Amino acid sequence: MTDDKPEYWRWPESRWTAEDIDWREGDIISAGVDVGSVSSQAVIMVDGKLFAY
Structure with missing residues (x-):
């Protein structure tokens, strides 16, 4: 049995x-990650x- 209720906590990924910009030509490459609940x-x-992003 499936529930067809909308899931309000979901959103489209992008x-x-x-x-x-060619990252291979860059002098400084930095990254940040935010991991939430x-x-x-x-x-x-x-x-x-x-x-x-």
């Missing part, structure tokens, strides 16, 4: 990458510019 996020920076 990702994005800057097409104009309900969701997790990550970000990648190249030379202080947002590269991906």
Whole structure:
């Protein structure tokens, strides 16, 4: 038996990458991860510019 009730805690997942930045050419690459009880996020920076999330 399946329950067709909506799950309000779910949301669409997404990702994005800057097409104009080549991470191989960067001097400083840094990443951050936020792990929460309900969701997790990550970000990648190249030379202080947002590269991906």
